[in-house]
Amino acid sequence: MTKTLENRKILLVGGAGFIGHNLALALKQQGANVEIADSLQVNNLLAYASKMPDLYQRDLYLRILHQRLDLLHEAQIPLHIQDARDYHALGHLFNEIQPQVVVHLAAVAHAGRSNKDPYSTFDHSLRTLENALDCARGRVEQFIYFSSSMVYGNFLTPEVTEETPLDPIGIYGALKVSGEKIVIAYNQVFDLPYTIIRPSALYGPRCVSRRVGQIFIENAINGAKLRMDGDGSDKLDFTYIDDLVRGVCLAIQNPNAVNQTFNLTYGSSRSIRDLIEIMQQHFPHVEVESIPRDKLMPFRGTLSVEKAKDLLGYAPQNPLEVGFPKYIEWYRSLMSAPKPTAAIVG
Numbered sequence: 263m264t265k266t267l268e269n270r271k272i273l274l275v276g277g278a279g280f281i282g283h284n285l286a287l288a289l290k291q292q293g294a295n296v297e298i299a300d301s302l303q304v305n306n307l308l309a310y311a312s313k314m315p316d317l318y319q320r321d322l323y324l325r326i327l328h329q330r331l332d333l334l335h336e337a338q339i340p341l342h343i344q345d346a347r348d349y350h351a352l353g354h355l356f357n358e359i360q361p362q363v364v365v366h367l368a369a370v371a372h373a374g375r376s377n378k379d380p381y382s383t384f385d386h387s388l389r390t391l392e393n394a395l396d397c398a399r400g401r402v403e404q405f406i407y408f409s410s411s412m413v414y415g416n417f418l419t420p421e422v423t424e425e426t427p428l429d430p431i432g433i434y435g436a437l438k439v440s441g442e443k444i445v446i447a448y449n450q451v452f453d454l455p456y457t458i459i460r461p462s463a464l465y466g467p468r469c470v471s472r473r474v475g476q477i478f479i480e481n482a483i484n485g486a487k488l489r490m491d492g493d494g495s496d497k498l499d500f501t502y503i504d505d506l507v508r509g510v511c512l513a514i515q516n517p518n519a520v521n522q523t524f525n526l527t528y529g530s531s532r533s534i535r536d537l538i539e540i541m542q543q544h545f546p547h548v549e550v551e552s553i554p555r556d557k558l559m560p561f562r563g564t565l566s567v568e569k570a571k572d573l574l575g576y577a578p579q580n581p582l583e584v585g586f587p588k589y590i591e592w593y594r595s596l597m598s599a600p601k602p603t604a605a606i607v608g
Contacts, residue, residue, distance in 0.1 A: 264515045268293035272514070273361035275299050275346050275394045276368025278307075280469040281408065281461075281506065283330045285365065288507045289514075290337045297359055298334065299352070301345040304370055304386050305471060307331070319480065323470040326596070330468050346390035349397075356397040363514055364398050365406040366391055370434075387437050391444060399452040404520060406513065407445045410438045411462035411499065411527070411565055420531075421564040424460070424523045432558045442523070449521060457513050458523040462565050465585065466503030467592040475500070475537065475586065479593045482545040492555040494535035499527040499565045502585030505578040509570060518573040528578045528585075529567035540586050 272289055274282045277298035289296040302308045307327045334341055346352050346368045368390040370383040391407070398405050412435035413428045430436050448454045465475040478488050509526040513519035538550055570576035580588075 265517070266293070267511065267515060270294045270363060270514070271359065271361045272296045272363045272365065273299060273356070273359050274365045274367060275352075275390065276304075276366065278302060278330065278334070278341060279305065279367055280466075280471060281464065281503070282365075282367045283334055283468065284466070284503050285507050285510055286339050287333060287337055288511060290339055292511065297340045297342065297361075299342045299344045299346060299355055300368075301347075302343060303345070304368075322597075326468050326470055346393055347385060349393045352393050353397050356401070360401070361398075362403045363406065364394060364402050364404075365408070365510070366394050367408050368394070369408070369437075383433055383437060388440060388444070391441050395444065395448045395454065399448060399454045403455060404514065405445065405448070405454055405456045406510065407441060407456060407458050409442050409458050409460045409523075410435065411460055411525075411562060412560065413439045413442065413460065414560070414562070416560045417563040419563075421566050422525075423566045424525060424569055431560050435560070455520045457519045457521075459510060459513070460523065460525045460527075460565065461501060461506050462525075462527040462562070463498035463500045464503055464506060465500060465589055467589065469503075474498075474534070475589060478537065478541050479590055482541055482548045483593065483597050487549045487551045488538060488541060489553045490534055490538065490550055491553060491559070493552065494538060495533055496555070496559075496561065497531040497533050497563045499529065499531045499563070500537070500582050500585070501527045501578070502580035502588070505580050505585075509574065509576045509578075512570075512574040512576055516574050522569075522573065524570045524574070524576075525565035525567050526570055526576065527565040527567055528581060529564065530581070531562070531564040532582050536582060537586070540582060541590075544587065544590050 272294050274286055276282060277286055278300035286296050286298055342355055344351055344355055369387040413430050414422050414426055415429035415431045428439050430439050442458050445456045449456050469476055481488055506526050542548060567576060
């Protein structure tokens with residue numbers, strides 16, 4: 263029997279990021295009492311508000327980040343500026359909010375940055391996770407952990423299921439596997455109910471993570487070339503943010519999600535070449551150049567979503583031909599809109 267989201271107390275740790283703010287808005291719309299704890303340090307407002315010269319598209323990304331915060335404010339979603347690495351402060355917040363469901367999103371969500379700075383990645387990913395788990399044990403009905411498709415490493419078959427052996431490449435994937443193991447261990451030792459989510463190749467409005475689709479759109483709008491890794495044959499299970507959010511809402515409502523791991527993707531991989539063809543339909547004059555492929559990026563493919571369909575009723579609605587034009591249109595409207603006259607933080 264599914265549960266309603268109405269008046270459910272849900273805390274998103276690291277919830278002011280790309281996934282988190284979209285999820286928070288959807289949960290609030292469905293009647294949940296959702297609150298966010300976020301330090302705004304990792305790939306967020308404080309990082310871009312600093313006047314570091316190497317921050318690409320700083321002014322644009324600050325506008326995007328302010329959009330996120332404005333939307334959360336308009337939806338009356340409380341945002342607690344709290345660093346989840348501070349165990350005691352996080353514990354006080356848990357005592358204050360008394361959440362029934364915790365969604366853990368705090369992490370350095372970028373493979374390249376993780377490989378360059380393992381210490382910070384561990385600190386913001388596993389340290390925050392262990393703190394949240396310890397604050398949640400004995401009091402939370404469900405702990406949702408966001409893992410990644412990177413846990414599989416190189417796909418040895420065109421499609422992987424949740425039972426496929428995990429063999430990550432690099433720091434990011436290794437830490438995500440570690441996170442999954444720690445979550446399961448807290449269930450074994452403390453009987454903390456959990457759900458593990460594995461998304462893939464996310465895209466959609468208000469992302470500043472510089473994923474491949476975002477980079478392509480920005481380059482095309484600015485008249486730059488699309489830089490394609492290798493020959494463009496690499497496949498990714500591109501997933502529009504709205505599909506992922508719907509899947510997580512189902513996982514919170516459905517008891518079948520407890521103590522389970524789910525791939526939550528579109529469920530059908532597409533090549534970078536396919537993505538470029540869609541780009542060329544919207545930007546006919548864009549040029550493409552090939553660059554060497556990153557050796558630490560695994561060869562991936564389709565993540566089966568049959569388990570989520572069977573147990574949760576998950577039904578993704580945005581193939582690349584549907585979702586990506588929405589993303590392009592959002593970006594065009596953003597780039598063409600007048601810039602704010604008020605000074606932006608920084």
